[in-house]
Amino acid sequence: MTAKTATSGAHGVGSPPTPTKKRSGARAPGERSLAASPTTWFVWAGTAAFFIFLIGILVSVVVDSLGKSWFNTWLPESFSKDWYSNAWGQFQMTHIIGVTLTVAVVVIVISVLVGVPAAYLLARRNFPFKKTVTLLFLLPVLMPPITYGIPLATVMYNIGLGRTLTAVILVNLVPSIPFVIMTMTPFIEQINPTIESAARMSGASMRKVFTRILMPLLIPGILAASILVLVRTVGMFDLTFLVSGPQSDTLVVAIYRAMTAAGGGEARQLISSMAVIYTLTMMVILIVALRFVSPTQLVARVKESRED
């Protein structure tokens, strides 16, 4: 036995593997497959139920928006696109979408301009009262928007900014700036700080370090954070609703007003068409944005490999 093992190694160089039974290499012995136990059934059943609801909701709204009238039957009797043209005309969709996008873009730009430098300091420096400052930035994310929204809206009305675009932008900044700070701080932390030292040894001033070394590295993080802010702002109801008026409603608020208008709200199908427009807008925004960045860049990376 020993002779065999001593020499087989030397001859083993280059020889093909002996044709013993080949087995799948995906699962360690004893590990149950993805389709085995009761918990797995629970998980799959739960996921299925979730997706049934999700898809059901989406499709119902789409179908509703396209039907001429739909009350008692599985499907509408006939289809038309009137509701869309109605919505567009009656509700000045163009204007509303414009408002929504304007608010979103302005909020993103200001949040990034204000938040990234703050995040840099929090990530790299220790300074007195750092903990207090961090808490200060954390609070708006932790509190219900209503809690700070109502006093803020009161102030807005008091200084005459009620129902204006400016007010909408300002209130949306309150959660967005901390959000950018919270997302960018860990991102900056994971950039090796010694490269800044290396740049300075090569003669770069602080400003040059920022613009030539840091910013290119921060761009992916900023883009990812911007997308998240975008989604939050376009979808943000509570804060905007408190301070907006007919000329400064964002899309979600407009839909809500339509649903709750006096006298039982607008026609359900009209609202459905607005909802579909909203979803499409959101999807377009996301698709465009996701071309520039991968959303997993802000999430921890998974360690899997046990191979040498």
Next chain:
Amino acid sequence: MTSAALGSSTATRSTASLRHRLAERGIDTSLLMLVPALVFALALFIYPFTYGIGLTLQPSAATQEKWGGGAFSNYVAFFKDSFVSDSVWLTMRLALPAALFNVLASIPMAFKLRHRFRGKKLLTTLLVLPITLGTVLTAQGLLIFAGRQGWLNRFLIQIGVIDQPLALVNNYLGVMFSLVISGFPFAFLLISSYLSGIDPSIEAAAKTMGADWKQRFRRIILPLLAPGLATTFILTFVLAFSVFPSARLVGDAMGSTRVMALMAYRAFGEQIDYPMASTIAVMMGVIELVVITAVLLWRSFLYKGSTGGKG
């Protein structure tokens, strides 16, 4: 000379300039980068918030007349007007179960789905979808899909499970559905990322020591995951507790889903009673804070250190 030698047990005095000494403690001109954020935080958050608290102590004449209590009249009204105070219980009745469900249901899902498999990316993208849809669209969709005439009821009647359509919307259930649809993906993503932050070799070590998957889960994964679970619960709870449009759109706004946010808005937008509105808003914050503190206290008794991986 000798006295200096004797007294040299204290540190030697720095001879650096004031600017340098400040810089050692982190104070230099780069702190200016923090200023804009601080300005916004102070102007748009701290100031209005304190103003709001001050407002709560300036009740309107009508409130004072009706409830008495002087400067604290708003608070008296809050607790004594059952229409308002019941909203606390009603909101908790929605938020706590929703948050618990979202977190607990995410655990087995995150556990099962943590390894690589075909279609994982697709699945995760689909799960993230509801976050982008938002509450208003979900509400409209629920009204149609789960309404009395909607497909869900039709289907259930068709296959004979029920004979009368279920009342799934315009009540507690409707809001619950909405909270789960929007809250679950968020909880799932967070818990997945906490789970992936646990160094896999720790689990491998437990395996080599004879632990089967139940033991590994109970003794290794769960204790290391618990702090993350607490954080996820807090965040999910905050979202659920703040529920506003759904309570109106798919709930029973004046009845069983009369949440605090609705009450606050009613005072603000309909009654134009700013002090009362601020009172309700402040009380929302307080109650939420109580729950968060309780969870954080519980969390502090758990292991909080590094879980070994890039968490």
Next chain:
Amino acid sequence: MAIAASKFESLELQGVGRSFGGIDALVDLNLTVRAGEFIALLGPSGCGKSTALNCLAGLLPLTHGQILIDGKRVDTVAAENRGFGMVFQNYALFPHLSVEKNIAFGLHMRNVPKPEMKSRVAEAIALVKLEQHAKKLPGQLSGGQQQRVAIARAVVMEPRLVLMDEPLSNLDAKLRLEMRTEIRRLHQSLGLTTLYVTHDQEEALSMADRLVVLREGRVQQIGTPEELHNNPANWRVADFMGYRNLIDLDVTAVKGSAVTLEGEGFSLRGTAVLPVTVGDKARAAIRPEDLVVVSPAEPVRGANTMTATVSVVEYHGREFAVGVTSPSGRGLHVHSDHAPAIGSTVELTTDPARVLVYQADAIDMEELSVEERELAEVRR
């Protein structure tokens, strides 16, 4: 010693292999391990040694071959039921459990009764000299201490096999040396069969009863430390084991295993490891210790001599490592008992028995691993 090994007679790896995702991580590993042996799996990174260990542990499935203990198949058994102890490269201590609880974990899983568990844990802690740290959490321990906890945790279960995956690679040099001795001492007193993965050939040579050298998933040689040190089976193993001088020459004469090589302006007499014929391209491998600068004090000359120019001198305590350049411009690593002047010409000598001659196969740059490619670049 109360911690005794539960024994088996033999552990056999037959044709063990793992190919996954188009990559052959491990190919045709055949090895028989006797009870109580200390086997080192040695090779550069990517050679498949950790894969082999993980397959043996049951953490990765085999795609080819089987693993048998006393004739019974083990590779189909789940990792938690194999009864092997494993020490991981990054220790993998349970961060939320104290040192005691970490060590007790395996005993817990096997439902060992409490009093016995307590005494066995105490013994294991004493074995690795961590009595003062028994109640601490891993986060409060240094790297070396964590390493010792990992070892105690693996041996307390009296496993029939202990697997170690580069356990010392994260420690600093001095600690590594001490821990090497510790592990060797533990092995000698407990007699646990051990499979030890490392990329450090010095470590493997000093600790193992037998070594398995792997490269790119394939076994290159299995043997005792002496065999690998003195008689590497091919030039790659020789290179890995420290034969830093590899010279490509032509075979001009063969007599049995004694061959004469010529090229680059000098001729060498060497010993062929495998038969070569006249006219073949051969690769001569010489250890720096065996290629010596003739000392002016005691000029002893072996059967081979050549001259070269000194380019680098390194002080190594009792002797000097000298880098020289041959007349043909080739760099050689040699030893000397004195420090020759830089730029001076010296005479080198070596014994033909220590010049190992292999067939020179063409080096395909594509096939080289990242490490090997970098070495090739630096050596040019």
